[in-house]
Amino acid sequence: MILLILRFSDSVILRLKREPAMEYMTNTHILVHEFDYLEPASVEETIGLLAQYGPEARVLAGGTDLIVQMKMERLAPRYLVSIGRVPGLEGISVQDGHTRIGARTSIRTLRNDPWVRARYPVLAEACASFSTTQVQVMGTLGGNLGNASPASDTAPALIAYGAEAVIQGPKGTRRVPVEEFFVGPGRSVLEPGELLVAVELPSPQAGAGGAFLKVGRVAADLAKVSAAVLLVREGDRIADARLVFGAVAPTPLRARQAEAVLVGQRFGEEVVTEAARVASEEVRPIDDVRSTAWYRRELVRVLAYDGLYRAWERAGESAGPFPAAPAAPPSVAGLPRALRHIRADQEVEVRLTVNGERRRVWVAPNELLLNVLREKLYLTGAKYGCGIGECSACTVHVDGRLALSCLVLAVAVDGSEILTVEGLAGRDGKLHPLQESFIRYAAFQCGYCTPGMLMTAKSLLEEVPHPTEEDVRDYLKGNLCRCTGYAAIVRAVMGYAKQI
Ligand code: FES
Ligand code: FES
Incomplete structure (x- = not known):
């Protein structure tokens, strides 16, 4: 009920603040602010764009701070320069x-x-x-x-x-x-x-x-x-x-x-x-x-x-032996070679593989992955909770990595593989053993946090196949449950971990 009230009041605030966005009047997942999205293909190109647009441009990397600041309307850059695909910046x-x-x-x-x-x-x-x-x-x-x-x-x-x-x-x-x-x-x-x-x-x-x-x-x-x-x-x-x-x-x-x-x-x-x-x-x-x-x-x-x-x-401890020095950063083959510029008033087609199915969807630069999943692909498993990266109800996997879909621009994940909670079950409808474990241990009440919990727990078991209870608690620390069912959730994850 509290969440419904919050969602309703959020929509009302959007109505009051942003008259022209008629098509998104009741949509609480979108960034209110509009901007041009730029995706340079090299460091030199990035620097050129930052020099050209000066203080009107912001660098977008993980988005966990910038998108939050924009959602809270503390920042309103006219240009977002995404360095997500620029080679040579990672590793x-x-x-x-x-x-x-x-x-x-x-x-x-x-x-x-x-x-x-x-x-x-x-x-x-x-x-x-x-x-x-x-x-x-x-x-x-x-x-x-x-x-x-x-x-x-x-x-x-x-x-x-x-x-x-x-x-x-x-x-x-x-x-x-x-x-x-x-x-x-x-x-x-x-x-x-x-x-x-x-x-x-x-x-x-x-x-x-x-x-x-x-x-x-x-x-x-x-x-x-x-x-x-x-x-x-x-x-x-x-x-x-x-x-x-x-x-x-x-x-x-x-x-x-x-x-x-x-x-x-x-x-x-x-x-x-x-x-x-x-x-x-x-x-x-x-x-x-x-x-x-x-x-x-x-x-x-x-x-x-x-x-x-x-x-x-x-x-006083012996420091060695050290592991081998890390290898050179990954090859840049296959990365984009040309600047991509999407104007604020433009929509582009984004191709995603969602739960194994190829999907195409038209989006504006300020649309978020959560919005696209829920409102355009009708996959409502990922939930809108806080909208600012604090509850993890919107957790999905993007290219095999955890992502808070409320902070991810849909244009930035063009070409990616997305896994949502709907993709956990088999094609025959048989639930994933982790889901079965949640049922066995009664690890939910209202169920609002459950999709995010499941997606995070799946990632945990891929990263740490034999977790301790402390590992589970630490890994899930960002997933909030308003019904406070944490003890049962931890038991459910441990129960499944022991099975495998
Ligand atoms: S809705 Fe994304 S973290 Fe809360
Ligand atoms: S929020 Fe209700 S079960 Fe977690």
């Missing part, structure tokens, strides 16, 4: 002892990558703490930095490792330490026409150990405070130290005074307590909706203390 590679991570590399990839986990565990831990599973799959490293949020999860870890942002623009390529990349809340050093193309990390020092700690209101929320701690151990002394905090200043903040307390000292309770105290005085937190300045200072002290102990223990 992890090792060059001259540096690890290069393409800006479009997903947060989930970084969380799971064996090289990153072994060489840069603080970054892998930061990515594991990042939002929901769906947002980890869709969200990119470049997007997380480009937003220039003081609460960015990846920035403290990258700063601790001394990473550099690789920026390409009309005047060529430049490198900026990630520590200097942030200028203020929502502002970075990127000039008009510039694109963040990669991040490069130097080899970690021998004897290094680190930890990432974060406290939020709930598991998938932005940080109240986050901390990346890196220590280099020489015997019982601290040879080097990095303490970097998120969400406690206008930009991610390196606590240099606290680091100075540590370097050269023998590790012990006294020096750790003093460094944590200095760090809590060095940060500049504010009161906001997530926390108070006073509480954030206390958290800095506690996270610094705990992080230093954890980092010290790990610095």
